[in-house]
Amino acid sequence: MADNASWITPAAAIAESFPDGFSELRPCAQVNLRGDIADLAFTDAVKSVTGLTLPDMPNKVATGKDFKALWLSPDEWLLVGEGDAEALVQSLEDALAGQHVAVNDVSANRTIFELSGPHSHHALMKSSEYDFHPRVFAPGDCVQTLIAKSQAIVEQVGENMFHIYVRSSFSRYVGGWLAEALAEYNEAP
Amino acid sequence: MTQHFRTASGGRIDRKKAINFTFNGQKYIGYEGDTLASALLANGVHLLGRSFKYHRPRGIVAAGAEEPNSMVQLGEGATTEPNIRATQISLYEGLTARSVNVWPTVEFDISAINGLFAKIMTAGFYNKTFMWPRAMWMKLYEPVIRRAAGWGKAPTTGDPDIYDHMHLHVEVMVVGGGPAGLMAALAAGRARARVLLVDEQGEFGGSLLSKKRQIGAKDEMAWIADMLAELEAMPDVTLLSRSTAFGYYDHNYLCVLEQKTDHLPAAERKGKVRQRVWHVRAGQVVLATGAHERPLVFADNDRPGIMLASSVQTYVNRYGVLPGKKMVLFTNNDAAYETAIDLQAAGGDIVAIVDSRAEPSGELVEAVRALDIEILAGYAITGTRGGKRVESVQVRAIQKGAKVYTSAARRIDCDLVAMSGGWSPVVHLFSQSQGQLEYDEEKACFLPGTKRQAQQVAGALAGEFTLKECLAGGYKAGADAARATGFTPKRKPAAPEIDEPALGGIEPFWVVPGARPIGEGMAKHFVDLQNDTTAADIELAVREGFESVEHIKRYTLTGFGTDQGKTSNINALAILSGILDKPIPKVGTTTFRPPYTPVSYGALAGRNLGDWSDPVRVTSIHDWHVENGALFENVGQWKRPWYFPKTGETMQDALNRECLAVRNGVGVLDASTLGKIDIRGPDAAEFLNRIYTNAWAKLGIRRVRYGLMCHEDGMVFDDGTTARLAEDRFLMTTTTGGAAGVLDWLEEYLQTEWPELRVYCTSVTEQWAAVSITGPTAGALLKKLAPEMDLSPESFPFLSFKEGVVAGIDARIFRISFTGELTYEINVPWACGLALWEAVMAAGAEFDITPYGTESMHILRAEKGFIIVGQETDGTTTPQDLGMDWIVSKKKPDFIGKRSYNRSDTARADRKQLVGLLTEAPDEVLPEGAQLVFDANAPKPMPMMGHVTSSYYSATLGRSIALALVKGGHEKKGQKIFAPLLDRTVTAEIVDPVFYDKEGERLNG
Amino acid sequence: MLNIDCPWCGKRHETEFRYGGEAHIARPEDPAALDDTEWAEFLFMRKNTKGYFAERWLHNNGCRRWFNVIRNTVTHEIVGSYKMGETPPKLPKSAGGAK
């Protein structure tokens, strides 16, 4: 596999226009996992490989040492980490051999933006109909929703810090949109 | 000019801050805190425009959103806005405004001659007069009407301002920042609910801004300030002033227009968001929208200087303006008496109070009597005089219920008439939320009845017309709303002592009689000032057979326009009720629809313009295409290279070059946009068997097959190739535009029809970039890029794939073909797409590799007779219609679409079927979409037998080719068919749709 | 704009969903056994109810689950949503809104 570091997404070309508090993360390992959460053989095998107990609560994130798991649907999770996606896929395939599962390397499928700072909520309010108020959405939560008119996964990784996962083909659209949403706050002295 | 009509002191204006502005070219001075209307009145300007139909002089009637007249053209150039009400414009330094609907000037208006034809310009005038002849409409009527009846003018250049949208979720949203709304917000805020309070004005306080009231130990201003201080200190309470809730939609979804910079001088607006639309989802909504005062309907009640009583009070108390110095008050209730008291206190003179009630009584009435003001009880104004300003009124004693007056008139000179016909609660938002209205006889108004959404009503909207009721009702509504959303309200604060006059009753008085019954005389009793609708128009509409209030509205135009009949709707339907002799509730109201007040297109669009109007999806190779001169085509949301013209080439030149390169050498296409779905599970093959029309169980591993997908009705909706990665795993490709729809479709069947199938689908569209190299030398090129790979047909046959390293990148290579040539589609991780593409271009240089776009792709596939879903199909096309019976399994017991193939309709012999067309003249390229006929001389309308679906000039064949859907086409090969065009008829021969390499000999290079 | 309760994700705005038409129309077990009229009944005929109506929605911008919703087609009131295969919630007593 080619070195992730040389990967280019369409958002990279407009990165110079990104204001403080907004950036595209460098590529990382993303693996899409599907299986039956009620099946101990499945959850045990996943745990043995990743150390993670997959979240069964909708829209929650479980965080382990190397990887975290984002709930995407009742039988689907996105594993995200700095490690080697290919190696993770292989270990999962080995541990899950014979089970009805789906494991896909989707590291290139989506790119991840990081949005942080005091105006991150405003940028989200301008871009999404979802309620990101701290009373409702907190670190450890993730949600699949729309950012402008693009599908996205939004994960809160810390106070006023969000990771926004979008399909790579939408990355220039979403990146440009969010950068412009923040412009109002950056121009003010 | 100086402000002759300013009061000596008082008002919420800052007399130290003078503001220069221009109206109709004349320079004036106002103060900070003024509206354009109050500043004009302070300068003695009452004549603001001309009326819609009769071009009668019109002035300011109200002080807020209910204003029917006083529309101006605000600003100049690109930011000019038409038809803004002067009562809603905050004054700012350098403001310029002009009257609308005047020609050439407001003082001398030629169209006022319409007034002389008034008798014929009654209800339905435009409908009746301008029906025919049509030519006259185009040449004469429309241009004349446009000049005479057009209001303001739209800007002719693009809007340079910035607009955006914000989404907000709260437990309690309060609409209206008057006393009730402030109390509601306080109650909900103290309960710790998230609260949004919006008010359309620049200042919170609502009616308290216009009246003097002592609330406990505080005056009204101190009370408002304390309320705001407490609300502002609450972290989860949002206060938005200059913000109008204009739409109330399903499930407590409301839209609010916040005017952020419209009150600022131009220099201070730069770079800022001008207007923001807040999209709010609220758990509970408290409507505290207040009430609008109703005018009284009497003869010539439209002259400048005739105003709503409460608005006069607002101008006096809030803006420090005397709208007139000699006032007559005309009322049917005693709340309006307070205006007389306040105007007199501010230095005005009250000439008389004309009260339609025979025996007015109560605290306010007594207070007025104590001031020695004459009260004419049981009287009405029966006429007015004055050119551009009211100069006198004619009053008469009126017998209750009389249709005509009989008593003698008395003339009273005045320069201001304040009128009050009672109050109409602002039920607009409540009604938009599907709430039902109920008529309250005692209060003579419609009040909110049965509600349909999670909401509370409070204040004047709920018929609470005293401040005491408003404060209590507001707090209760806020507390109830908080409780309903799971919060515990704090104990209700003790009710403060409030100093306000006790109110007596109101006696409805819907229309003042004339010398002759309404509809017979010449007098104009205006009901809707903005649309120039009179009581006689309503009478006429009924006489002509209209009875439904909705029909009357449309026939007479009552309630249309920028004010949406805020002052006229209730009067109109009360008058209608009188004419029909039906009680008001039986007549019903018209439907209230968003927006409550006008909203600019810019605000509605927000940032969804230009680049943001729809997502633009690009591949990882996109920028290379841009740099190399590609023109682009939109395919779904994707930008795909259309063709790559070289300097000096026409489009056809470029296409010819690209196509010939593929046929004779090698071409390269960015195929990354195709949808890709990973399908996995023990039942994956069975699932594909049911989804596709052909058989999948026996497809070998590492083999690829083309499939058609149909809906249950048998109609084709997507196609693509699918590869078997393993016994239990497939990789499906879909059309570029169909990817999301196909995934939904697969999930629908897995989740709803066949949950027993053990299959998982995962979208991997952007995991893979795809670079397709095609042409006789594609093999040699790939050999160079992947020297280790065995490309022999035995090892790598058509419709199979291999995994290996291409240009140093791990890749999956598919041998499929959409051109008919030897083709390798190389898939690499998406973000490596550009690296691969550049490697292919570099290695391909020696083969003169040619990038091509979708247009050449279309030509190449059409030469081979391959369909494009959505071009050769339109949702009514079966595989059989396409001549693709070969892909429809006869053995599988069932698959989606199968049962429909022997429905009588799909089995018809005369269905439109796919054929090729060759024009008689080889250079003639038929237009796509051209209709086809068998008999070129048939009388019109000709029986249409089909249409052209694809049509190109083929450089490969040196002539034009076309694909078409033709009725019974499969049996008509060799026959002539005609395309009658605007200027000529093209003759073509029906042929087989495969034009090139019928035997498929070129597939192996 | 409707606020739709996804049985998994909770209440979300309508823009996250795709409408899926009338619920509880099962694909016939053996389409070949149906005559043209019966097949047409399955293909084309829908109730178009005025009032409470069971319909399918797909949370296509969220968890991608199909589920059912009982909605009043006159007032847009949503009584509840339920997963595929679950029993529909009880309807309110009044036929509701159909006036």
Ligand SMILES: [Zn+2]
């Ligand atoms: Zn969901």
